[in-house]
Amino acid sequence: MRQIDDLDVFMSPGRELRLRVDVLRGGIRVSDDVAPGGFTADSMTVSWDLDGEVKQIADVEITYSDTYGRSLIPSEFQSLLGPWGNELDLTLEAHLGGRIAAVPVGQLMITAVPEATDGSGKYWLMGWEIVTGSVLTVRAKSQDERVRRRGFAEHKLQPINTSAWDELGRLTGLPLARNVPDVSCPKLEYERAQGNRLVQAQAVSAALGGVGVVDAYGVWTIVPDLIGTPVGVIDATVIDAPFAIDSENVYNEVIGNFEDADRNPIVVPPARITSGPLAVNGPYGTYSRFYASEFVTTKAAAQSALAKILRQVSQPTFERRFTAQLDPRVEIGDTWTLRTSDTETTGLIVALEWKGDVMVGTLRFQESINA
Missing domain, CATH: 2.40.10 (Thrombin, subunit H)
Structure with a gap:
């Protein structure tokens, strides 16, 4: 904000x-x-x-x-x-x-x-x-457009820093706002392909727990991809706020692709939803998500990881696209409460447009429908 x-x-x-x-x-x-x-x-x-x-x-x-x-x-x-x-x-x-x-x-x-x-x-x-x-x-x-346009010319097509933040600085060439704790840089394979530098910078940002965004001062920062505590209320100025929902990216099966320390495959059954409206054998059908991580090297860790990812990706996402008086405090990545005459909705601002005296934004929130 x-x-x-x-x-x-x-x-x-x-x-x-x-x-x-x-x-x-x-x-x-x-x-x-x-x-x-x-x-x-x-x-x-x-x-x-x-x-x-x-x-x-x-x-x-x-x-x-x-x-x-x-x-x-x-x-x-x-x-x-x-x-x-x-x-x-x-x-x-x-x-x-x-x-x-x-x-x-x-x-x-x-x-x-x-x-x-x-x-x-x-x-x-x-x-x-x-x-x-x-x-x-x-x-x-x-400024992330500059990152997108700049290709990989070097021969070593993988991270050279153990720190994720340090690698982001190398990839983007931009000032950094180190607003989340540092983690080990993930193992990645960089490609000599159009736009791949920006793709990899976002992969490193994902390891830090969010999405990389360039702020109004040209600084790369991380927007956590979780709904947090609301920073404010958008209320009296709201003109319109319809609801929307999409089944895209709502999965009910997660299939793992893991290797142990000796590079042998770890075989574990997929994590699945087996009851309720999103059951794999129900009307929704099976929607599979594949997941891999070099940090998972045991069978127990693989089963735990698949269960955790399934909980995250099986939540239907709802959106409200609102029109309101322009409030310059509102930024993407903020959690706000949207208040109308009959409802209150708290969610993440994922899109925003300023035009004239008004702003049009999209508030994303989740509700669990699983047992």
Whole structure:
């Protein structure tokens, strides 16, 4: 959860939201506020998705003009908004009666300019082409996109650090927020394949007990994948909150693939649900999950591991997709209680979108239907 000093400014019905857009190149700020006073919150759509490959994506609509009649269309590698190493540093501001509150949105790398035009207001003055304004849509993604794009070139295609956190630092090249206890780095086989560095960084993050996410300051942190104690209540501002449920990833059988210390297979029966609505011989049928771990080297440990994994993966997942007034404290990975006129639901924020004055989020929660 973001900590906001002047939360009352953001949550007041009379506040005006404004987007500040700074441009960075190589970590150096090359433009302070591309269009001062020119952006409202409607100028951006920012989304976060805990299940996405890259966790944050922003589309920013920029309308630009200056006294020199210059175009902002990125036609060269050194263009201010070109997708060749430039970054957007986005800040959301709330203005209310002379007071200003600000919250960081993210330091995002520009990946594309889907649309750019200089409009119809062009003319020539003393041999120079003058434009009255440029209109662009700029797409930017969080720093895990850099990790995704960078491949493995070295010959040693496996972890070189015993510490999971140290290996994450090597894989991502990003600053780390070591917010969960360190563990031994898992045995992994890295591949010379597109996007595999990010896949492996998430595998190491999973060993730490969660999902790797780059925060608003460009720091890699771990979001634990368990529903915790709620950090707050989303209530009076809720506009809509329908329910949804999906059977995908609700398993009733876990099959193990283990070896002992001598690399011999450990043979144990699958862990199965045999009674209730999710019984393998019932109407739901059999939905198998395969599980392997190099840390399991005995038959007793294998049976215990399969039973534990079955308990985790056999819980139906429910979701509520809510629309509410934008509250900048809410982040993916937070546990919040969603309160409507007739229900209260506590769960994990797994997706979030800011658009204008509202936020649309997905709250995921679980209920056991097993005996």
